Amino acid sequence: MCTRILWSSLGSTRMAHGGPDKGNVLVGRSMDWYQDTETILAVRPRGEERWSTPSTPDDPGNFTWTSEYGSVVALMYRKAAVDGVNEAGFQVSGLYLSESEYGERDTSRPGIELYWAIQWLLDCFGTVDEAVTEITGRNVQLIEDDLGEKPGTGHLALADRNGDSAIVEFRDGKAVVHHDKKYTVMANSPWFEDQLELQKRYEGLGGDQPLPGGVDSPDRFARAAYYSAQLPATSDAREATAYMFSVIRNASAPFGTADEVRPNISTTRWRTVADLTERRYFYESTTSPNVVWVELSQLDFSKGRPELHLDVVAEPDHVGNVTGEFTPARAPR
Template sequence: MCTRFLWSSEGSPGAGTVLVGRSMDWSDDTATVLAVRPRGVRRESTPNTPGDPHPFTWTSAYGSVVALMYGQAVVDGVNEAGFQVSGLYLSESDYGERDGDRPGLELYWAIQCLLDRFGTVAAAVEWLENDNVQLIEMDLGDKPGTGHIAVADPSGDSAVIEFIDGKTNIHHGPEFTVMANSPVYDEQLKLQEQYPAGGGTQPLPGGVESPDRFARAAYFSAMLPNTSDPREATAYAFSVIRNASAPFGTPDEAQRPEVSTTRWRTVTDLTQRRYFFESTTSPNVVWIELSQLDFAPGSPELVLDLVAEPDRVGNVTGEFVPVQ
């Protein structure tokens, strides 16, 4: 369920155009809409968990564009600083018994919180390490919302953040460019050593299981030619994330619960501040130019309903409407 990779188009971290490609794989239609969220908005960390012993609040320092699964849960997005966050499924996630001494953060709000508050990977990692935040699991549709998080910024910095046995486990550095689902990230990295991108000799796998998608994303992103052209770089990124997707009809969730059909894909240009969205049930790619948006405090939150109007195409920055 989902794959993510980070790539810098001129060969070294932060050089050229820095892009993140991700797929959203899920068992049913995610009814995903896009939203624009301005600076200066006060949010609560546990609005759906009344009586939580240690909630906290924050005010958004950055405006963002986000993808809302089921029109509610933020699962992907980028802010105006070019800081990008993706949430991917991980069945092994264990946020631990609720510890009232730790600040609680509902899963629905985790990605929005990071986008609101941080402009770099380093700043987000420092907060996660020092503030000892605890995620609160919430269902997404009819499935438990157990996941891990990937963050990236225009410098090419990256981090993969997991929550195992109630503890936060972070892999931080520009070398951690690829992420899929199960097993946990340390084991994914070991499995990768079998294949060409990790120095191994095993043939590149063609299946849709998580290790297979991880291996293909790592290999093909490493093989991309350098380019200084943002348009070309975006096409290259799409070619990789499409290759790591799961076609309709292939998953067998009874046997492989970490595998589902790819519902949509995004490619985020962190350098140009451009967010591309591609639904697998629509023939069109749409994109948003963050430079054309007004994120000033007091600006309305905006929404773009791609469920009701799936045939939109191209630059849709001006097609968002205020949330009612």
């Protein structure tokens, strides 16, 4: 479930030739899930104080932070930040990974609950390098939460406006970080280094097998890697966004393809494209013909401003630039 692509409109996404570093830097991702995700968009200001383990505030590894950056996030089930971008052009996506091993809680380590991990990164860091340094240096432990009726086991993809990239997975309770601009594509199972090897069997990616058309994770990974590498260069931000949507749609899973036996195969519920250069965040629901976007440059992220929400589920007729259509959150976080 889920696919992520990092691409530059004037750079190269071919892993052998380095990653995105020129033109507009964009991230596209699909959210595949077994049921409707009830996702809303939220604008979160600077200066907000948060707890890392709000469900268990007495956890000795609980830590606090104050948001340094404002952000726009997609809240799954109206509460868990699973995707977003901050005002510095730093972007984080959470994708499902059944193999993830968060480990038994070690209270000697700082811990953070799944619902708040992506928000912590967006609140506190402006680049991939800063975030990776903190994740590895502090030995942070991720604490599992259920998403809907499923365990929220996953891995993280980080990107910034310089085209830097990192994939963070969790094994035996420890973070395993793949940090390099060349890591532009990510899907679900298996582990990331195995995904890199699997793609080499296909034509155009080092092998001789036909490019796969299925919805299994390696199939989606291969198509995302192949087609993102074929995108033409453009200096037009609108065209660049259209190009990214064309590829992430190609790596999506249509309705009717969900498989209860294989949890990595679910219907695509929504897609986002984040233009990290322009600081523009697009959202597309697969149950609505409309694409909406938020201009982060037009938002007031000042300390003391309220958190704002836009309900794209209950109000599916939003279209175009919705920056001015957010309203104050009705319930406390």
